[in-house]
Amino acid sequence: MKCLNKIIFINSANIPYAEISVDGNVHFTGTQGVGKSTVLRALLFFYNADKQRLGIQQGQKPFDEFYFRQSNSYILYEVMRDNGAYTILVSRYQGRASWRFIDAPYQREWLITDDNQVLSDWVKIRERIDRNIAVSARVESGVMFKDIIFGNTHDHKYTRYALVQSSHYQNIPRSIQNVFLNTKLDADFVKNTIIQSMTDEELPIDLQTYRRLVTDFEREYDEIDCWFRQTRDGIYPVRQQALNIAEQGRKIVALDQQLQDVWRMLNHAVAYSEQRLPLLEVEAEKVKADIEKERKREKELTEEYEKEKDSLNQELGANRSKLKEIAQARKDFEANGIEAILALAERETAIKQEAAEKQTLLDDLLKTHASIEEKYNIARGKLENARQAFENIQKEAYYQKQAELQIKRNRLEEERAKNRNQVMDAFNSWRHESDERLQMLLAEQNRADNALKELRQWHPLADEIKRIDERLLQLDWTEKENTARQTAVKSQIAQITAEYEMKESEMKQASQHEQERLEADRTQIREQIAKIDELLARLDGSFYKWLCENKEGWENTIGKVVDEERILYAQGIEPQLDVASGSLYGVKLDLDNIASVHRTPDEYRLEKKDLEERVRQINRRLMQLPITLQEEIAKLGKKYAARLNPLRQQATLLKVEEEQIPVKRQDLQNRRHQLEMEEQERIAQEKEIRERLFNEALLKVQSEKDAREKSESKNKKDLKELDSSFNKAFKALDEELRIFKEAQQSETERRGKEFAAQKRQLDEQQKAELAGKGVDTILLEQYRRALEGLMEQLKRIDRERPIVIRYRDAEKNLFAREPEIKKAIKAIEQRLFMLRQRYEDRRTRIGKKCKEMEERQKTLLKELTYRREGLELYRQMVENEHLVPDTFLADGNTMNTELSCQQLLSQLRGTVNQKRESIDKLKDIVVSFNRNFKPQNAFHFNTMPVTDNDYLQIAVDLQDFMDNNKIEEFRRRTSEHYKDILGRISTEIGSLMKRRSDVDGVILDINRDFVEKNFAGVIKSIELRANESSDKLMQLLISIHDYAVENALSIGELNLFSSDNRDEVNRKVVDYLKSLSHQLQNEPNRPAVSLGDAFRLQFRVKENDNDTNWVERINNVGSDGTDILVKAMVNIMLINVFKKKAARKSGDFIVHCMMDEIGRLHPNNIKGILQFANSRNIYLINSSPTSYNPYDYRYTYLLSKHGVKTRVEKLLKRIK
16 A cells, blocks of 8 residues: 655754654654654655644754755655555755655665765766666655645656645645644634545635626626616606717717818918918019119109209209399399489480570570670680589599499499398208208198098908908808708708607517517416416326226227316226226227327326427527517617718717807907907008108198298398398498588589689670670570580480490390290299109109008018918927827828918817817716716726727717617626526535535534544544534525525516516515625635535534533643544544545555654553554554553654764564
């Protein structure tokens, strides 16, 4: 029989060398601390290979360090088997114990040389082992070692070393370990050992599966149930939320479409601006060059005009100077009385003739007295000569004085004329320039006035305002069209929805009719089954049974005519045989041609079976009906959803467009108002500029006029002051001449008086003489005076002749040119006017052209700036704002538009903001909606969305969910699911409860075994019992199982989510499943329930008068010896239970139990425990300081200390 046969120590645990046989009961003796426990631990290590559970106390050396302190320290186990022994070599490798299997009985020379040297080199050791002997590779794991010796390895090269074939061997080493360590004995260990002894596989119920199933069911149930909850006003809140999410999702899809359209329009606007910018720059440069060119032309025109104007002004100045010279000469002549002088000079001939005539008359009057006349004439001639000489002297002096003064006067006159000319030239030059300025200022004033008048008709932004008005009209038309399209789409949706609802109703009605028909058929069949059951129930004691038992062949006689229900299967009619008569009730009948109409119980059973099969078929069809209905409705829903979804999306898009129209209208109206305000501001600014220019021109004109008046006043004043200054000088000269003349006149008067007196004397003398001669003296005096007057005039004419000559010369050479000069002046002035007019016209045209070009330049620069700003805003948006997804940036498609980048960016931001608001609204609805569901929900709804796309996908999924009415599929699935859960619980718990009854049988056998083989008188009894489980989870599962069995026919027949709140049975089951879910949640780490959870195992030990009562742990039962004894007996029994199970596969085998300090047991009990163990093929290995009953053991060994070394000596070997 397989067993551990021998243990060998070589340089291990202070034992130099020892071979210890263990193929029977073994007793180790020796004083305290000699190493008995050391040997027992090495034996225990063979079974449990667990260094932590060898009873090594804290403070003691670790197992590896103590047992394998040298490189040549070894423990060897020789194991016996049917085909010979094999050896296990345990040594230290890399500081830890390792194992090698050698397929041969132990031989000392493998490890120890002839000179008693223990080898440490494995290569040398292997060389000393026969090459034909199989040696395993090093096994470094204790678990692997145990798997090998207990037959739990799939590696075929190790199967030869197995003591037993078992995958549940762990309780063997554990029980052996418990005996050695005197561990408390708990019910769980015993219970598990009993359970595992019953079958190879315990097959626990996987709670993770239950946890998942019931958690899923509860979640699914609650989540599906919420779809069917109504408010008082008949609204389904969750469905409404789902519809709102789907609608919001469609709205966002519509906004996405708009965003794409706006983006593509923006692509077009950006591309157009990029193409347009170079053209605008070229045109702006050209306009700038044209403006500079026109300004240059204006400058050249002005220079040419100034040059020509200066030339004409110079010519005009010369002519005006000549005209002034003529005027001055005329004035000078007029000052000298030129008119009288000319008139007198004109009369010179007449005066001379008149003087000659007067002289002739005088001569004729004095002809007779010529001598007297001659004498007096000579005297008067002398007097006249004297007077004439005096006058000549006087005149000469006067003329000399006058000449002197005239020279001074001429000098003064020249200086005055020069100064006057300087003043007048400066004035005339300034006046001419002022005329020019005034004309130009008046022209500028006229232009400014015209510009102000033109401002009334100036509307700089009229085109833009007109375009906005056109867009507003277009928006009104779009709104009307949108309304019409919405009406049409809604009408289509309503029509298709009504069509769908009608067909859905027809399907439901058809399904309902089929259900009613099947239920009627099922009721009728069930009635037939009930009749058959009733007949079969009456079989015992019936006439049929009596006939079968007492009347052979009755089927062909009475069986053909008897009534089945009332007679044949009737009870209590007490039938008897009438041997004397072959008739029925005294009437003999020929029944050969009558068919037998009765049926046997088997035929009834067969019919019942057929009927039950028909019921099952009907049930399957009834169960399939709602499934088929929902599938058909789902197909119908998909079909109509394919038609409705585009329309709904279109309706949403139209609705979004409709909602945007007021915003767009308001934006356009705001833009229009902005343009109007901007235009008014520009007009106001332009008006202010033009009014300022007009007022400046007006002020300049007025200033120029004021300057002219001041200049004229100053010129007059200057001339007056000049004239006044020179007049004083002239007056001084005149005064000097007057004084000189007065002096001469005074002298002339004195001398004239003298000459007059002398002349009077002569005239009187002559007159007297002539009178004496008879001459008319009065007539003579008249003639003489007339002649003197005429002669005086001739003298004056002669004096004034130079003046007349000068005048005639001036008249000929100066005054005659005055009309020509005036005409020339007028012509020059006309030329200047024409020149200025032409210059102004040309300058005005240039100015107008420049202004137009400047306006064009402003427009171009404004457009350039606007487009550059638009492109810059676009680039900033792309680079910094992340306003649109990256997919948009990769979309180079365009859409025609007249809108600018700024307008489209504004529209893009508006749509993005609207989308963001819609997404925020969607998030709010989704968050509210998701509160109804857990993260791991039945519908796989994403309850923890993170990104916007997550929320949008939820809307898409819900749209599909609602369109395809998937809730019905989940409702049906969950309604079936809960029946599956109940079926699983019922099946698995039913199986477990069946095995639970098997446990009672095993416990009964164990209790009987104790009673029959109890050797210890001190132990009155040891009992085990299986009580009802206190495990709440197990109790609940058993309750569910019992309820499901009791209500098997009722469970699951109704819709869990029916509007009538479900029936009581289903509601109770749902409550059970929810309780199960909560209980499982309370024990989240519990992996399974097994047979061990179905009952509580308790012990009861009666020791003398001490009764432990029913307990779940054996500890401190009576004295130490009794306690050890009870635990050992229970553990030995458990080892035996497990051994028996293992032996079914691989045959029986022997194990060892190590009991340290056996001396605490009574000798009788020692012998009894040895027999108790040996009868179950278990050897006991005990230790004590002294030997007890040595003949009860096969081997007795003495352990003694020699220094630090331990010697092991065999004292006794019992011969069997």
